[in-house]
Structure formats: structure tokens, C-alpha cells
Amino acid sequence: MNIFLANQWGLLGLLAIPAIIAIHCFQRQARPLLISTLFLMPKPQSESRSGRRWEFWRNSWAFWMQILAALLLTILLAQPRIIKDDSTAQVAIVLDASASMSAFRDSATQTVNHILGDTSRLASNTTWLVRDSLATSQRLYHGEDANLLRQSLEAWQPTHGTHDAASALRAAQTAVGREGRVIFITDEANPALESLAEVVTVGEPLANVGFTGVRTDQRDGQPIWQAIIRNYSDTPQQRKWWIEGTSGTQTEPQNLSIPANGVRRVGGAFPEEESAISLRLEGDAFTFDDHAPIVHPRPRPxxxxxxxxxxxxxxxxxxxxxxxxxxxxxxxxxxxxxxxxxxxxxxxxxxxxxxxxxxxxxxxxxxxxxxxxxxxxxxxxxxxxxxxxxxxxxxxxxxxxxxxxxxxxxxxxxxxxxxxxxxxxxxxxxxxxxxxxxxxxxxxxxxxxxxxxxxxxxxQRRSPWRENFETHQALPLPSNPIQPYTIQHNQTEPLPLKTWNAPTKPTLFTVIHGGDDLLQGAARFADIREADLRQARTAYDLTTGNNKVIRQNLEDDLLTPLWALLLIGTMLANYHFTGRNT
Amino acid sequence: MTSATIQLPAHEVHRQALKSAESAARMIQLAFRRDNWRGQSGNWAGMGIGSSIDFQDHRQYIPGDDPRYINWQAYARTGNYSMKLYREEVSPQVDLAFDASASMFVTPEKALRALELLYFAAHSTFQINAQLKAFQLIGSQVKQITTDALRSGQIDFSSTEATPLTPHFDRVPWRQQSLRVIISDLLFPSAPDAVVNVLSSGRTRCIVFAPWTEQEANPDWLGNVELIDCERDARQTHNLSAHELESYRQRYRSHFAAWSDACRRRSLDFARVKSEGSLTQALTREALGSQAVEVIGK
CATH class of the missing domain: 3.40.50.880 (Class I glutamine amidotransferase (GATase) domain)
Incomplete structure (x- = not known):
């Protein structure tokens, strides 16, 4: 039998217990009594010592009656409810797919666990639906097994740029029905979405430094590159940066100071015999903009x-x-x-x-x-x-x-x-x-x-070319290929190119057609709105939604009158044991 | 009276006590009739030969006898001198000792009852023209209380001396064959027998009046209390439970049971007089049965 507390604030009634203990350790101020029979007084069992306000706790019936009264009062205030055996709940969890969530992935996972714990208590059977906030995405999980749900989170890839989650939230609401709940986990509060879902925010303000833009050009017939590094924080930041070549070479890391909210430009020529390089920046929580691969573009004729x-x-x-x-x-x-x-x-x-x-x-x-x-x-x-x-x-x-x-x-x-x-x-x-x-x-x-x-x-020209892309950007590959395209990241084995888009994370890549390199590309994260993590906040309040489910699925505690009568009886007993009736 | 924490009875209290005692003394008196008295001539039949009209006995003339009591008619018949003896009429002697320790005035009720008993004993004595000597035991001193003070209700109990644990009854100038009247709450730790021995010495009768209050017999001192001795300012802080209070009540009862036994063994009349209620009611209920007082006219 699942029991739920309709008013968790009622548990504050338990604070009365330490208060009662303290009171019983606190000496009541002695009443001065002028008597003539002091010599007849027996040796006291518990003698108060003058000047001491605290003494060791004394066992008494009144103490236990007061403790019992505090417990009963807590039960009455907390309003325990019993979940109906046939109650069901539909909960859709929508995970923000924007790249900034990658910095708070662990927090988001923990929050999902909290949501699982909170929502599973409210009904005998809970069905969860998990998806990300892209309108075109498929669901990550749908079912009643919390463990499988947790495993499904590994497929969640928050790699996208800023996007509107409203469509995904509406789709989730449709999937769980009118009585179902939609919980949106993101890193930045968005009041516009609060009418569509219960918004839970994770994360905290972080100082991020990253590449915001790159460009290539020719100077004196020599291909050159330039990159801008930006500090998304209100304090100056220090970072190391270096260049990696495709052949495994790497320059010595150099220190870079970026003023608060400022930018720094770096640049240079492409190494000889190198048509691509990777700019690397000392890592921080948001890693997408710490890597900027660049190719020297060569368009198709x-x-x-x-x-x-x-x-x-x-x-x-x-x-x-x-x-x-x-x-x-x-x-x-x-x-x-x-x-x-x-x-x-x-x-x-x-x-x-x-x-x-x-x-x-x-x-x-x-x-x-x-x-x-x-x-x-x-x-x-x-x-x-x-x-x-x-x-x-x-x-x-x-x-x-x-x-x-x-x-x-x-x-x-x-x-x-x-x-x-x-x-x-x-x-x-x-x-x-x-x-x-x-x-x-x-x-x-x-x-x-x-x-x-x-x-x-x-x-439609099938000639090799080199080009720089943003992550997720559509690749302008010739339609109707004779053989399926494959893609190769760095030196890894080629994989089938399922969607004709640039990789989801910054990397150098090669699209191969019929065994020949068709496209040598560089995918770089370029949505600077996602790189600014100063507005990230943590806020978790599902009380309203929980209460709604409680009203739907919980039965009142039929023992409430009994608790009330016991409380009254306990208080009367306490009155008796404190001796006030005499 | 030595304790600064106890307020001595005000003059108004004395007047109230005096009035109440006079009222009671019109119906009840000390148990004078229980004994044959010796002493100066008076209205009560004495133990010896006197000049009253009540014939008692004959005896042979002894030189020096008063010739007025020679039985001349017997001399005429027998030729021998014989004497006619008549019962003596004496005035009783009463020695009144009042324990003026602070405990006697610890509450207004007890103070009033103590004064009422004092004035009652005095006025009982005045009514039979007995010879009264009254004393107050105050501190270590024994001070005589004048008859005028007892009649007018103006007695000074003030003292600067510390109150001893036990009143000095042995310092009272008791008279032989007097009726000794003790007014004390007996709230001191001394063994009763020692005090009773003092009071009963000298072929005398003794009446002990012990005023008490319901509060000291059945107190409601549960919880944390600071108990202050009214006579010595000694203080003890107790956290009293119901069990401890019951233990106190037991000790209280045992204390006065010991006094009652001691008085009975030495033929002292012992009467505890409750402070609550009127004096007449209290004496009728608690002293009449112990023959410490008697109803006038019966």
C-alpha cells in the first residue's frame, strides 16, 4: 500500500519533538515557597542545582505524552493519503536538446531520477515517455520500466543550437493525453513554455570561453585562417590554446587572457601540406566551442x-x-x-x-x-x-x-x-x-x-571539394548517388552517412563516395547563444502537478478521525500527568 | 521572630484573634475541672485543707494548729482535742508558653489561629480568676507577656535573635503544680520525648495546642520549587514529583504521631488545632475529644 503525504510541509510538525526534548531538559523556573517544614522534606530524587538552567533529560509520562501528541499532530498536518490500486499516470519528460545542456548533462540525469521518484509515488502504474525538444525527433523511451528509461538517456544528445521546444512539448502532451503531465528539463527558464509544460531547470551559471567564429582567406597566395575566442563571463579568464594538424602534430599550448565579456583573435597560415587543422582550447564545462576544426576551402568547380x-x-x-x-x-x-x-x-x-x-x-x-x-x-x-x-x-x-x-x-x-x-x-x-x-x-x-x-x-557536381560547416548543417551532396555515402571522422573507420548532415560535434570529417573522397569538411559549433551559460539556473518545483495527480489518484485517510481522537486523548493525558488537574 | 521574610501579625490581626478568642471562651474553656488544684485561695477546690465550708476530715490536735478549727463538741464528749478539717479553695495557677517562632506566622491563617489560641487560653484563665503567667519563646529568650497585653491584644513578638532549632521550653520558669499550656506548632526536628519530659516535670498537668494548616499537611508543591525555610532562610531547590510529595506527607504524619504518642505516655493533653475554619469549631472538633478543653457549665 503506497502512502503519500498530501501536505509535506506538515512534517514540520516533527520539529516539535526536539523542542519538547529541549523543554524537558530546560529547568522550569523554581517557584519560591516559604515553608515551615523544610526539615520534613525527603532527600530529592532529582535535585535542581542553583544556577543551572539545563539538566539531563528526565523521563516522565508527560514527556512521552507530548512526544506522542507531536507525532499525531504531524500525521494530521501531513495528511497521509493512500494511492488507489487502479490509478495510472502518464508522464512525458522532454529533454532540452540544445547544446548548452551538455554542460549539465549529469544534473539533468539526476533530475530525471528525481522526477521518476516523485511521479512514481503518485500512482500505482506510471507510464513514462521521454523525448528531446526537437520537433522532428523520435521518442527515446516509452514504457513503465524506470531502469530502461534511465538507460535510454544515453541516447539523448544535446548537441543542437537554439530552437523552439513548443512543438515537441505539444507533441508530448498529445502523446500522454489531456490528463498526462509534460515535464520539460532545460537549463534556462523560459516563461513562454510554462503554459505548455512543467518546466524544471538544471545547471548553474558558468564561465565559458570558446571559439565563436572562424574564417579562411588567401594572403599572398598562402591560405590563412583566423578565429575569434570569446569570454562569456563577467570576469577575466585565462586559457591555453593550441593547434593540431591532421598528421598528429601539435603546437605548444599558449596562454591567452580574455577580458570579461571580451574577445581575442588568433590566426595564422595553414601548415604546408596541410589542408585542415584543429584549433583547441583548454576545456571547460561546455566543450562544444573548445574545438574549432578548419579546412582550407576548395569549392567544387x-x-x-x-x-x-x-x-x-x-x-x-x-x-x-x-x-x-x-x-x-x-x-x-x-x-x-x-x-x-x-x-x-x-x-x-x-x-x-x-x-x-x-x-x-x-x-x-x-x-x-x-x-x-x-x-x-x-x-x-x-x-x-x-x-x-x-x-x-x-x-x-x-x-x-x-x-x-x-x-x-x-x-x-x-x-x-x-x-x-x-x-x-x-x-x-x-x-x-x-x-x-x-x-x-x-x-x-x-x-x-x-x-x-x-x-x-x-x-550535383561529383568532384572532390573542401568546405567548412556548422554542426548539423545539411551537406550539399549530389543527389542520387551511385553508391551510398560513407563518412569518416578523423582516422576512424567509415560509417554509413544516414542523414546528409554535418556531424553533431565539432570534428574533421570526410564523405566518401565509391571509395573516393568526395568531401573533406570541418564541422564547428557556431551557435553563440548556447555558449553563454550565465543564465543557467536550477529550479525544481513539481508541487502543482503533483497535487493535481494527488487529487486524481489518492484516497483520503479514513483514520483521520482516529488520529484526532488520539491527539485529544493524549493531550488530556498530558494534562493529567503534568499535575495541573491538582 | 527573626526571619525577615515573615510578616508579623498586624494589630488588626491581634484584634481579630482577641475577638474570636473571647467568643470561643464564652462557650469553651481550658480543662480546669479535670484536676485538684493547690495554691492561693480562690474559687477552685484545692488538694489541701482550707477554710471552705466543705467538711473533709478529722484528726488529732497538734500543737500549733489553729484553735478556731478545734472540734469543741468532741472535746466535750471525749476530753481530747480534735481538729475539724475543711477542703481548701484555691485559685489555679496557669503557666502559658507561646512559641513565637516564625513558623507560627508562616501563613495568615496559621498566624491568626496561633494568636486565637493564645488569647483563648489567656481569657479562659481570666474567667476563673486563675493566676496566669504567660511567656513567649522568641529566639533564645523567654519573655513574659503581661496580663494587660493579653487583655488588650497588644503583644510585641519582634526580636532580633536567631530562632533556635527547638524552642527553649526548659527556660520557662514553670511553677510547681501549675497547669501548663503550650501553644506551638511543634515544627522542629527535636525528639518529642525530650521536650515532653521538660513539660511534664513537677507534678503538673500540661495541655499542648498545636496549630496546623492544610497547606503544610497536604501541599501542592509539584514541579520545580525553591523551598525557603521561614526561620533560617535556608533554601533548597527541588523538582518534586508526586511520589516525593507523598513521602513528605508520610513524614509529616509520622512527626505528629510521634508527638501524640509522647504526650500520651506522659499524660499530656495534646490537641492539634486546624487553622482553617473558626476557632470554636476547631477546638470543638480537635481539642474537646482530647480533653484539652471543656465546655463551660457541664
Whole structure:
């Protein structure tokens, strides 16, 4: 039979016991009595000594009656309740998956144990659901076995950046039902989530120092790197840092002083014959930003050709000149992108390259100049861009009309202006006006759109390249690989690449395709919001939720009237034994 | 009276005690009739030959006898001188000793009852014109109390001397064949026999009045108490349990049982007089049975 105390504060009644003991050790102030029969007084069994206020505890009936009364009063105040035999409880524990929780992983595990202890007492059968706070994550555990639940916590990987846990909390609430409890374990209080779950915070304010950003560049033809180290604390910090090469070399650790809330920059050239290095910082509780791997980037080439008049070709070359890695003509016998000037829409479906950009070809004296009001669709290629201010040569009807399968990117009034056409070979980005008869090259949106489209073309290029990523970042690998990709961290055995994302922890890695290195990458943690641990707090209060479950699952103690009667009887007995009735 | 912690009875208390004693003395008196008296001529029949009208005996004339009591009629018949003897009428002698130790005044009730007994004994004596000598035992001194003071209720019990453990009854100038009246609470640790021997010496009768209070017989001193001796300022701090109190009560009863036995062995009239209630009731209830007092007229 499980017994629960509905009012744990009632246990404070036990404090009466030491108080009673103290009182019984404390001499009552002697009443002075003037008598004439002192010579008849027997030798006292317990003689008080003048000047002593404390004496050894004296056994008496009154003492034991008072102790018993204190115990009964504690029982009445604590309100013991009995859990119904058929009671059930559903509890969802949502673990914050953000990287800052990695600094408090042990505390979070202990908190889960506390929650297990607290919630399991409230019902005869408790079903737990454990998941992390990512909306897309699967549950870590679902069942009634607390030991298996604890084991499942090992799969919890708090490696992600800042994210909104609301979706995960709602999903957890749905899973446990309306009467179920959702407990969110995080390291920083978030009042916005308190309406969705009972929030338990773990951790404590910590001083953290870490890499906040890296960049690479060329200086005098030599690849160089730079990194910024930041102190996320209100006190100056001292750290050692060093560089590790891929061949196992390591520089001598150097001391670094970072002022409170300040930054320090470090940098240097890549070692000869080394295309990657790892920056290391003396460890602290938050280790994600203590390691910053860097590769000297080498983009994949994009081979393009131009089909059009000389003036058009020059115009295009001028536009793509600043895009890194782009090369005119075939590379390794492969052309990735074609840029065409067309007059006939039928040509769109016969373009040979998998990716193509098509511009309408117009005569110089056809139509009049127009500045159409443009509207941008929600599409990754044009997200955040605006084409207002675009001036084009307007005919009665724009050339190169889209097919039914086309995805319109930019509208001019109710007429598609720029769209994406899918063909048997690939995708064609179509501009329904002649760039030479417009001010397109002066619009920043055009340059960005061009870069984004060329990037999609580059993504399908199966050529080795080097690139720096953030942890968890999607890897731009060519789709439809001939063989499955594998990934190799440092010198370990290659593993299947389950999701095309960068590793979850900072590391150098290599993506291998068909036995060849396709991508040499560096994954670095870059969410500086997670690195600031000064707001971490510990707060554990499940009283409200517990009381709710208590009301649902507990029966009143039917012996309460008996305790009350015993208390009254004990007090009367105490009154008797203290001699006040005489 | 030596203890500074005890307040001597105020004049008002004396007046109250005197009035109460006079009232009681109109119905009850000391047990004068239980004995034949010797002494100066008076109203009570004495043990010897006197000049009363009550004929007692004849005897042969002895030179020097008062010729007024020669039985001339017998001389006429026989020619021998014989004397007619008549009973003597004497005035009783009463020696009154009052223990004026602080314990007699420890509570107002006891102080009043002690004074009532003193004035009662005195007025009983005055009513039969007995010869009274009264003394107060105060400190180590024995001071005589004047008749005027006893009649007017103005007795001074003040003293600067320390109270001895046992009142000095042996220092009282007891008279032979007098009625000795002792008023004392007997609350001293001396053996009763030693004191009783002193009181009973000299072919005399003795009446002992011992005032007592319910508080000293059945006290409610449970718990932590500081007991202060009213006569010597001695202090003891006790944490008294019910068991210890019962032990005290037993000792108290044994103490007075010893006094009662000692008095009975030496034919002393012993009467404990309770302080609670009126004097008349207390004497009727507790002294009449022990023949320490008698009802007037019976």
C-alpha cells in the first residue's frame, strides 16, 4: 500500500519533538515557597542545582505524552493519503536538446531520477515517455520500466543550437493525453513554455570561453585562417590554446587572457601540406566551442557554357565572374550549366545541360520600356529578394511563356516574369526578358538569384571539394548517388552517412563516395547563444502537478478521525500527568 | 521572630484573634475541672485543707494548729482535742508558653489561629480568676507577656535573635503544680520525648495546642520549587514529583504521631488545632475529644 503525504510541509510538525526534548531538559523556573517544614522534606530524587538552567533529560509520562501528541499532530498536518490500486499516470519528460545542456548533462540525469521518484509515488502504474525538444525527433523511451528509461538517456544528445521546444512539448502532451503531465528539463527558464509544460531547470551559471567564429582567406597566395575566442563571463579568464594538424602534430599550448565579456583573435597560415587543422582550447564545462576544426576551402568547380550572341556572352561572363569555382567550358569532360539566349520557347525542353539559364532574346526596337510591379513567390531561390526597380523592354506579350509544370518565382502583375522550368535534362531558370534591354545586372537580387541557382548546379557536381560547416548543417551532396555515402571522422573507420548532415560535434570529417573522397569538411559549433551559460539556473518545483495527480489518484485517510481522537486523548493525558488537574 | 521574610501579625490581626478568642471562651474553656488544684485561695477546690465550708476530715490536735478549727463538741464528749478539717479553695495557677517562632506566622491563617489560641487560653484563665503567667519563646529568650497585653491584644513578638532549632521550653520558669499550656506548632526536628519530659516535670498537668494548616499537611508543591525555610532562610531547590510529595506527607504524619504518642505516655493533653475554619469549631472538633478543653457549665 503506497502512502503519500498530501501536505509535506506538515512534517514540520516533527520539529516539535526536539523542542519538547529541549523543554524537558530546560529547568522550569523554581517557584519560591516559604515553608515551615523544610526539615520534613525527603532527600530529592532529582535535585535542581542553583544556577543551572539545563539538566539531563528526565523521563516522565508527560514527556512521552507530548512526544506522542507531536507525532499525531504531524500525521494530521501531513495528511497521509493512500494511492488507489487502479490509478495510472502518464508522464512525458522532454529533454532540452540544445547544446548548452551538455554542460549539465549529469544534473539533468539526476533530475530525471528525481522526477521518476516523485511521479512514481503518485500512482500505482506510471507510464513514462521521454523525448528531446526537437520537433522532428523520435521518442527515446516509452514504457513503465524506470531502469530502461534511465538507460535510454544515453541516447539523448544535446548537441543542437537554439530552437523552439513548443512543438515537441505539444507533441508530448498529445502523446500522454489531456490528463498526462509534460515535464520539460532545460537549463534556462523560459516563461513562454510554462503554459505548455512543467518546466524544471538544471545547471548553474558558468564561465565559458570558446571559439565563436572562424574564417579562411588567401594572403599572398598562402591560405590563412583566423578565429575569434570569446569570454562569456563577467570576469577575466585565462586559457591555453593550441593547434593540431591532421598528421598528429601539435603546437605548444599558449596562454591567452580574455577580458570579461571580451574577445581575442588568433590566426595564422595553414601548415604546408596541410589542408585542415584543429584549433583547441583548454576545456571547460561546455566543450562544444573548445574545438574549432578548419579546412582550407576548395569549392567544387561549376563548368558553364554560353549560347548566344557575343554581347550576351560578355554580359553573362561579367555577371558570373565573381562566383568562386565557376569555369567556362567543360571540366573533366562535364558541363554543369548552360546559359542561353532564346527566342523560341520550344528550345527550353531541349537544352542539353542539366542546369540552364535562359533569357529571352528581343530586338532593340521592340516594345517600350516598362517598370513592372513585381511580386516574389515563396521559394528558396528568391526568398528575401525583391525585384522592384527592374526596368525591362515590354512587348504586348512577354516571350518564353511557362509550361504547366513551371514554378513561377517572380510575377509582373498577373504575368510570370521569372520562373523555373523542369525539363527532361534538369531545371531551367527562365527570364522572360532580354537582359541587354534591362537594368537586371544592377539589381542585387539578380546576383543573389544567380548565385543560388548556380549553387544548386554545383551541388550535383561529383568532384572532390573542401568546405567548412556548422554542426548539423545539411551537406550539399549530389543527389542520387551511385553508391551510398560513407563518412569518416578523423582516422576512424567509415560509417554509413544516414542523414546528409554535418556531424553533431565539432570534428574533421570526410564523405566518401565509391571509395573516393568526395568531401573533406570541418564541422564547428557556431551557435553563440548556447555558449553563454550565465543564465543557467536550477529550479525544481513539481508541487502543482503533483497535487493535481494527488487529487486524481489518492484516497483520503479514513483514520483521520482516529488520529484526532488520539491527539485529544493524549493531550488530556498530558494534562493529567503534568499535575495541573491538582 | 527573626526571619525577615515573615510578616508579623498586624494589630488588626491581634484584634481579630482577641475577638474570636473571647467568643470561643464564652462557650469553651481550658480543662480546669479535670484536676485538684493547690495554691492561693480562690474559687477552685484545692488538694489541701482550707477554710471552705466543705467538711473533709478529722484528726488529732497538734500543737500549733489553729484553735478556731478545734472540734469543741468532741472535746466535750471525749476530753481530747480534735481538729475539724475543711477542703481548701484555691485559685489555679496557669503557666502559658507561646512559641513565637516564625513558623507560627508562616501563613495568615496559621498566624491568626496561633494568636486565637493564645488569647483563648489567656481569657479562659481570666474567667476563673486563675493566676496566669504567660511567656513567649522568641529566639533564645523567654519573655513574659503581661496580663494587660493579653487583655488588650497588644503583644510585641519582634526580636532580633536567631530562632533556635527547638524552642527553649526548659527556660520557662514553670511553677510547681501549675497547669501548663503550650501553644506551638511543634515544627522542629527535636525528639518529642525530650521536650515532653521538660513539660511534664513537677507534678503538673500540661495541655499542648498545636496549630496546623492544610497547606503544610497536604501541599501542592509539584514541579520545580525553591523551598525557603521561614526561620533560617535556608533554601533548597527541588523538582518534586508526586511520589516525593507523598513521602513528605508520610513524614509529616509520622512527626505528629510521634508527638501524640509522647504526650500520651506522659499524660499530656495534646490537641492539634486546624487553622482553617473558626476557632470554636476547631477546638470543638480537635481539642474537646482530647480533653484539652471543656465546655463551660457541664
Amino acid at each position: 561549376v563548368a558553364y557554357i554560353i549560347r548566344g550572341e557575343q554581347s550576351f556572352a560578355e554580359w553573362i561572363r561579367k555577371a558570373v565572374a565573381r562566383i568562386p569555382g565557376i569555369q567556362y567550358g567543360a571540366v573533366d569532360g562535364q558541363t554543369d550549366l548552360g546559359v542561353h539566349s532564346l527566342t523560341s520557347p520550344e528550345r527550353l525542353t531541349t537544352l542539353p545541360q542539366p542546369y540552364a539559364i535562359a533569357f529571352a532574346k528581343q530586338g532593340a526596337d521592340v516594345g517600350s520600356l516598362s517598370a513592372p510591379q513585381s511580386f516574389v513567390e515563396a521559394h528558396p531561390l528568391v526568398e528575401g529578394l525583391t525585384f522592384n526597380g527592374l526596368v525591362i523592354q515590354r512587348e504586348d506579350e512577354l516571350p518564353l511563356p511557362p509550361s504547366d509544370n513551371a514554378v513561377v518565382l517572380v510575377w509582373s502583375a498577373n504575368e510570370p516574369l521569372i520562373y523555373l522550368e523542369s525539363t527532361a535534362q534538369g531545371r531551367v531558370l527562365v527570364f522572360r526578358f532580354d537582359p541587354a534591354q534591362s537594368n537586371l545586372d544592377r539589381l542585387p537580387a539578380y546576383v543573389i538569384l544567380l548565385n543560388r541557382f548556380i549553387a544548386t548546379a554545383r551541388q
